Amino acid sequence: MSNNAGKLYLCATPIGNLEDITLRVLRVLKEVDLIAAEDTRHTRKLLSHYDIHIPLTSYHRHNIEEKSQFLLTKLLAGEHIALVSDAGMPGISDPGEEMVALAIENGIEVIPLPGASAVIAALVISGFSTRSFMFAGFLPASKKARRDRLIELKKQTETLVFYEAPHRITEMLQDVMHCLGDRRISLSRELTKKFEQTVRGTASEAINSLKTDRPRGEFTVVVEGAGESESGEVADLWGDMTIAEHVELFLLQGLDRKEALKRVAVLRGIPKKEVYSHYVQSKENLLR
Known part of the structure; x- marks a missing residue:
């Protein structure tokens, strides 16, 4: 960890009801130097509700690369930053994981502040x-x-x-x-x-x-x-059906051969090349 660097706080925000925010998140949002938000308009409503007046900057999927470097520069200069999404924990189906990886790579301490989760x-x-x-x-x-x-x-x-x-x-x-x-x-x-x-x-x-x-x-x-x-290893749904017969079933349903082979491999939990081998061997046996 860099001794002079700031800290990156991942702050969980309410998924709906504004009361579903922790006292710790509120304290940190009041103490950091900057808040990076998925949608500054959305986050500004939350901050206004709790009378928090910390500078905001956007951090969303369309500016991740550019803003990650901007935030990293701030952190390395000693500033503390809170990262928030519109709802829940940043990084879970929302922007955040890229910034976390970059911070860790550069010796920045990353601190999670848990809270509401859909x-x-x-x-x-x-x-x-x-x-x-x-x-x-x-x-x-x-x-x-x-x-x-x-x-x-x-x-x-x-x-x-x-x-x-x-x-x-x-x-x-x-x-x-x-x-x-x-x-x-x-x-x-x-x-x-x-x-x-x-x-x-x-x-x-x-x-x-x-x-x-x-x-x-x-x-x-x-x-x-x-x-x-x-969930059984050979899926009882297929009974005594061979691998080749299973492929033929999907072909009859209108799938092309490549897709049929892939489906059988996924469903049976075996490599695609093994399915292909069984299928080809079956065809060769028919020609003998």
């Missing part, structure tokens, strides 16, 4: 196992990439937690049904706010609820982990 809040009220869970963040925007990612997660026995935007939530749940089956889920939105809501049931039931209740606000989706039949 992931934890939605998880503990889901009713699913909290002994082990996996936060998968936002799924890809495109249907193909989103389904590929869900297929990769199909065998995970841990409870799964995702973030999703309102304009994609219905498609996302449809893909959950397609790739994971009609699993039990817990769908939370507007957490800690006036119109906080959590819907529990199967994926299909959640989709139906969204038909009568227009999606608004960012969603936190908690999905029950895979059961034994889905």
Whole structure:
């Protein structure tokens, strides 16, 4: 650690209700030399509410490279900086990890100030196992990439937690049904706010609820982990199907060979080259 350098504080901010901020975060926000915020307009409202008048600078995904160097210069000069996102802990599906890595690389002390978290809040009220869970963040925007990612997660026995935007939530749940089956889920939105809501049931039931209740606000989706039949080493879902037959099944469903090989490799948890070898060998046997 550099003796004369300042400290970088990662400050968790409210995910909705302004009262969900810690006394420690408030103290640090009043004591630092500069606050780096994802959206200065949003953060200014929070600071105004608590009568905090520390200089602000923007730090968002479009200026990360430039601003990271700017903040590093300040830190090396001895200034203390608080990094905040619009909601929750910076660095979790929000800007922050790049700045943390740069600070560590340059011997800057990084101090986390924990607080509100949509992931934890939605998880503990889901009713699913909290002994082990996996936060998968936002799924890809495109249907193909989103389904590929869900297929990769199909065998995970841990409870799964995702973030999703309102304009994609219905498609996302449809893909959950397609790739994971009609699993039990817990769908939370507007957490800690006036119109906080959590819907529990199967994926299909959640989709139906969204038909009568227009999606608004960012969603936190908690999905029950895979059961034994889905997480077993050879996936009981395929019974006595050979690897080559499994590939043929996907080909019949309209996938090209490359995609079919990839899907089988992911679902069975084996290397793609092994799937390819079995498939080619099967074809050669047919020609003999």
